[in-house]
Amino acid sequence: MIVTVVTPFPELLEPFATSGVIGKAVEKGLISIRCVNPRDHADGHYGQIDDYAFGGGGMVLMAEPLARAVGSAGPREELFVIHPGPQGVVFGQSLAETLAAKGHLVIVCGRYEGIDERFLEHFADLEISIGDYVLTGGVIIDAVARLIPGVVGQGEAVEEDSFFRSMLDTPHYTRPATWRGVPVPEVLTDGDHGKTRSWRRRQSITRTLARRPDLIARANIGPYLDRGVYVILVPATGEVSRKEAEALGDLSCSFGCERALLVVPVAEDRRQLQGDPELKVKVVPSAESALEWVRKREKEEPFVIAFGDEEEGSTHWLEAKRLALVSGRPVVFLVDHGTAGGAEKVRADAVLAPPRGGKDDKSLFSRQDRLVVLLDRFFGRR
Numbered sequence: 001m002i003v004t005v006v007t008p009f010p011e012l013l014e015p016f017a018t019s020g021v022i023g024k025a026v027e028k029g030l031i032s033i034r035c036v037n038p039r040d041h042a043d044g045h046y047g048q049i050d051d052y053a054f055g056g057g058g059m060v061l062m063a064e065p066l067a068r069a070v071g072s073a074g075p076r077e078e079l080f081v082i083h084p085g086p087q088g089v090v091f092g093q094s095l096a097e098t099l100a101a102k103g104h105l106v107i108v109c110g111r112y113e114g115i116d117e118r119f120l121e122h123f124a125d126l127e128i129s130i131g132d133y134v135l136t137g138g139v140i141i142d143a144v145a146r147l148i149p150g151v152v153g154q155g156e157a158v159e160e161d162s163f164f165r166s167m168l169d170t171p172h173y174t175r176p177a178t179w180r181g182v183p184v185p186e187v188l189t190d191g192d193h194g195k196t197r198s199w200r201r202r203q204s205i206t207r208t209l210a211r212r213p214d215l216i217a218r219a220n221i222g223p224y225l226d227r228g229v230y231v232i233l234v235p236a237t238g239e240v241s242r243k244e245a246e247a248l249g250d251l252s253c254s255f256g257c258e259r260a261l262l263v264v265p266v267a268e269d270r271r272q273l274q275g276d277p278e279l280k281v282k283v284v285p286s287a288e289s290a291l292e293w294v295r296k297r298e299k300e301e302p303f304v305i306a307f308g309d310e311e312e313g314s315t316h317w318l319e320a321k322r323l324a325l326v327s328g329r330p331v332v333f334l335v336d337h338g339t340a341g342g343a344e345k346v347r348a349d350a351v352l353a354p355p356r357g358g359k360d361d362k363s364l365f366s367r368q369d370r371l372v373v374l375l376d377r378f379f380g381r382r
Contacts, residue, residue, distance in 0.1 A: 001102070002032045004073040006066060007109040008049055010035035034073070041068035050112055051174040054188035055196040058113030060174035066108060066119050067180075073106050081106045081125045083115065087168045087211055088127030095128070117171035118182045132215075166219035168207040170200040198226055205325050216325070217318055222379045227298055227330035228258035229379075231371065232290045234335065240264060245273055247368060249280025255375040261290040287334060287346045298330040306334040306348035307370055317377050320350035324378070335371050 005013055017026060017033040025031045039047035042065040049066075050059040073079055080102040089095065099105060108115070108124065120127065173184040187199045201224045208215055222229065231252045235244075245262055252260035260281045264270045273283045284290045294302050303324050308314050315323075324331050327349075334348060355373040 001030070001100070002034065002074075002104040004034045004036055004079075004104070004106045005109065006036045006038060006069045006073075006106065008038055008111060010037050036069045036072055038065040038069040041065045041072065053113055054173045054175075054177075054184050055200070056193070057172065060113050060172045061111060061115045061119075062174055063116040063119035063179045064176075066115065067123060070106055070108065070123055074104055079104050079106045081108060081123050083108045083110065083120060083124045083127045084130065085110055085114070085127045086129050086132070087207060088129040091128050091130045114169065114172040116174050116179070118173065118179050122180070122182075166215050167204050167221075167224060168212055168215070170203040170207070201226060202328070209322065209326070213322070216322055220379050221321060221325055222256045224325060225331060226328055227300065227302075228294075229256065230294050230302070230330065230332045231257050231260045231375075232263065232287055232332060232334045233260070233371070234263040234287050240269075240273075242273065242276065242279070244368075245279055245281050245283075248371075251368070251371060251375070253280055255379045257375075261293065263287055263290060291332065291346060294330060294332055300329055302330040302332040303327040303350075304332045304334055304346070304348045305350045305352065305374075306346075307374070308351040308353060314353040315350040317352050317355075317374070320352060321378055323350060333371070333374060335374075 007013065013033070013035055016022060022031070022033070026033060038049045038061070042049050042062075048062070050061050053060045070076075070079065070081060080099070082099070082105065084107065108119075173188060177184050177189060185199070187195050205224050208219070231248070233248055240262060248262060249260050262273070262281045262283050263286060264273060264283050265285055267285075270283050270285065273279060273281075282290075282293070284293065291302065291304070305320050305324065334346065352374070355370060357373075
């Protein structure tokens with residue numbers, strides 16, 4: 001078996017290829033390990049292999065030097081090209097057995113922010129992940145060290161890594177703007193940073209849902225929502241104290257919500273709360289009027305997630321989380337909807353069963369308990 005490693009740091013591989021079990025296998029001719037340095041296939045005297053990412057960020061390995069390096073390994077039809085990356089299929093014994101059956105394995109090692117997506121689309125047969133972390137070259141020490149401020153030059157590059165916020169990374173592109181007839185997405189070159197951020201968020205969502213949907217459970221989806229998040233609380237009795245209103249506002253703000261809206265049907269009670277300038281909540285007469293306020297503010301119909309009282313017919317919270325991401329709409333959490341003084345039932349895109357917990361696995365009946373659990377599932381990070 002032949003293994004060709006494409007890496008700008010071949011000296012790191014030399015001890016591995018000459019030591020231990022692998023070294024003995026090489027000596028016996030059971031396996032041949034070769035190194036190809038993409039710098040040897042770059043243009044110019046310096047041998048540049050990386051450039052700045054379109055749309056901002058860290059440095060990205062250029063497609064052409066990597067393509068030439070792979071081409072130097074042998075006829076394309078005889079090669080099986082893999083890229084070790086955090087967005088690939090998880091490596092395991094069954095996959096190892098499959099790869100062991102290949103005659104010539106080419107491993108293209110990434111560095112810096114990543115590899116130009118066009119190279120991966122045209123040359124990589126498989127992307128493989130060895131775990132939910134991002135490396136620069138080593139394993140444990142490297143994975144920890146890169147999170148220390150100053151170790152990686154571009155701080156935002158670390159924040160956009162796969163798994164940093166429990167979501168997969170966005171595609172990366174560097175120069176030239178058109179490579180072998182394939183252009184960089186126009187949104188990354190038109191200079192509109194707002195559109196670039198939005199595009200990257202949508203790409204990250206699409207990739208995570210398609211390749212690693214299991215990550216959604218522990219992800220904070222707040223940074224990936226294009227529109228605002230709102231909380232509407234309908235008290236069970238229509239009565240609410242100033243302390244409860246203050247707690248609702250503080251809780252919503254701590255999870256990054258745009259605004260908390262409190263339904264108070266009685267006009268006199270509303271006036272008293274509205275006259276308090278320190279409250280962080282907007283007081284409204286009904287759930288429908290609260291939704292109308294959100295519609296006018298966002299200029300779009302919101303995606304409404306409400307709490308129900310029964311398990312039957314409800315949406316699992318993880319599915320509601322996925323649907324909210326995919327919708328691209330403002331998100332409204334409606335707690336205890338339609339219970340205040342016979343208030344009207346409002347349309348909801350997803351109705352969640354009451355969260356359960358404790359020794360007896362009973363429902364958490366407190367309004368604040370429900371809201372804390374709900375917001376943590378959507379905007380907490382694990």
